[in-house]
Amino acid sequence: MAYWNKCDLIIANALVVDGSGSAATKKDVAIDNDRLVEIGSLDGWMAEERIDATGLVLSPGFIDVHTHDDLEVIKNPTMDCKVSQGVTSVVAGNCGVSISPVYRSESMPAPFPLLGKPEEFSFPGIPDYREAFERARPAVNLALLIGHSSLRLNVMKETLDRPATDQEISLMSETLQRGLDEGSIGLSSGLDYPPAFAALKSEMVSLVRVLKDYPRAIYTTHMRDESDGVVDAVQETIATGREAGVPVVISHHKCAGPSNYGRSKITLDLIKTAQQTHRLALDVYPYTASSTSLLPRFIRNAEKILIAYSDPYPEFACQTLQEVADQWRCDLNEAAERLYPAGAIYFQMDEDDLRRILAFPSTMVGSDGLPTMAHPHPRLWGTFPRVLARYVRDQKLLSLEQAIHKMTGLSAKTFNLDERGLIRKGYFADLVLFDPKTIRDTATFEHPEQPARGISKVIVNGKVVWADSANTGQRSGVFLNH
Numbered sequence: 001m002a003y004w005n006k007c008d009l010i011i012a013n014a015l016v017v018d019g020s021g022s023a024a025t026k027k028d029v030a031i032d033n034d035r036l037v038e039i040g041s042l043d044g045w046m047a048e049e050r051i052d053a054t055g056l057v058l059s060p061g062f063i064d065v066h067t068h069d070d071l072e073v074i075k076n077p078t079m080d081c082k083v084s085q086g087v088t089s090v091v092a093g094n095c096g097v098s099i100s101p102v103y104r105s106e107s108m109p110a111p112f113p114l115l116g117k118p119e120e121f122s123f124p125g126i127p128d129y130r131e132a133f134e135r136a137r138p139a140v141n142l143a144l145l146i147g148h149s150s151l152r153l154n155v156m157k158e159t160l161d162r163p164a165t166d167q168e169i170s171l172m173s174e175t176l177q178r179g180l181d182e183g184s185i186g187l188s189s190g191l192d193y194p195p196a197f198a199a200l201k202s203e204m205v206s207l208v209r210v211l212k213d214y215p216r217a218i219y220t221t222h223m224r225d226e227s228d229g230v231v232d233a234v235q236e237t238i239a240t241g242r243e244a245g246v247p248v249v250i251s252h253h254k255c256a257g258p259s260n261y262g263r264s265k266i267t268l269d270l271i272k273t274a275q276q277t278h279r280l281a282l283d284v285y286p287y288t289a290s291s292t293s294l295l296p297r298f299i300r301n302a303e304k305i306l307i308a309y310s311d312p313y314p315e316f317a318c319q320t321l322q323e324v325a326d327q328w329r330c331d332l333n334e335a336a337e338r339l340y341p342a343g344a345i346y347f348q349m350d351e352d353d354l355r356r357i358l359a360f361p362s363t364m365v366g367s368d369g370l371p372t373m374a375h376p377h378p379r380l381w382g383t384f385p386r387v388l389a390r391y392v393r394d395q396k397l398l399s400l401e402q403a404i405h406k407m408t409g410l411s412a413k414t415f416n417l418d419e420r421g422l423i424r425k426g427y428f429a430d431l432v433l434f435d436p437k438t439i440r441d442t443a444t445f446e447h448p449e450q451p452a453r454g455i456s457k458v459i460v461n462g463k464v465v466w467a468d469s470a471n472t473g474q475r476s477g478v479f480l481n482h
């Protein structure tokens, strides 16, 4: 009698794009419990369930390396905005603002409101956050960065508009070190925002240097300037990483404002040269509009600004700032100040820069989606399918294998997410099955909260969390630490 291997699930006849960048091949995949147990021809295997994936692509689940999902995974644990795109893991705590470790709950400066309300910052230590995460059982895996602005807020309270003293830096270093010991994967900064403007490069080098004792940790940065000073900011970032001796990821790289269009040629050249001697990567989202807090300083570099939410004037969501200013007979700055706390979408990038940055070999895909906004930027629901539809199928900027690598294998390697990001025997079964002919984003600036088309199934740690346009109710994500 023939000997049969048993497993939970077989996905047969899929075109497997394994996340490494190598060419797609037709294979069968066997999944048992939370792992990929065999790949290739599965003669002699039997399964509880079998999916015939003829005509579909099977790839590792997408890793959203740039998110602000810290609280979203707890408040909306089915995470439809992400799993509907094929995302199975998210990196949270970006741009200097992490929900933990923060021990303070009065009013909070921008951009903290993008994460949640002051009273929702209730995780003084990483273990507090991890416990809440595990209680919520989200559908996606999550790795957490510690925000530099969060550390500053804890130590410097109301006086964030000055450089930190040596004593404050050592207090921040202690908290960072404890957070890394307790499962955070690194440090993020948001030097373009009020809580961190005043931080000197030396403050950053001191803090980033803490990561050196953690060889798998990473520093990500929303740089000090993404518009007129973008070249200087790239240089500062490279110098910080180099002086600290720690790998760096430049977040959501862009050259914002019409007078800076085309400057990605300079920034990418700088990055390429620096990569010869230092580990440096970047991420990008596939849109020429950005989104963040509505602050007067961001206004001058945008061609058009849409209101994404306003606490005092919720009725203005989805109107332009110009329309609001016209109604109020005031200038844009005054309108922005009156609308605050508020968020906005800024049309301020050049398509050629975006294409150049996306095509750069060490660029990963990250959504930077902002789930708390009433009228969010469509990147929250559309990022990954948009790359596959617009930049792979329609424009042929990237091959399917290259694009998937930027969403999976490259991301897992850069962030040291073990045994994820590739379809390999023994790896975790985080997978997405999609139709390469029909996959596309449907989220738009007018109607941003729409699931993508063409995603057949999404599997997280061996469990199907999304199937045929709906979540299955399975929530099998885990907290990822080093």
Ligand SMILES: [Zn+2]
Pocket (backbone or CB within 6 Å): 094, 095, 190, 222, 251, 252
């Ligand atoms: Zn940012």
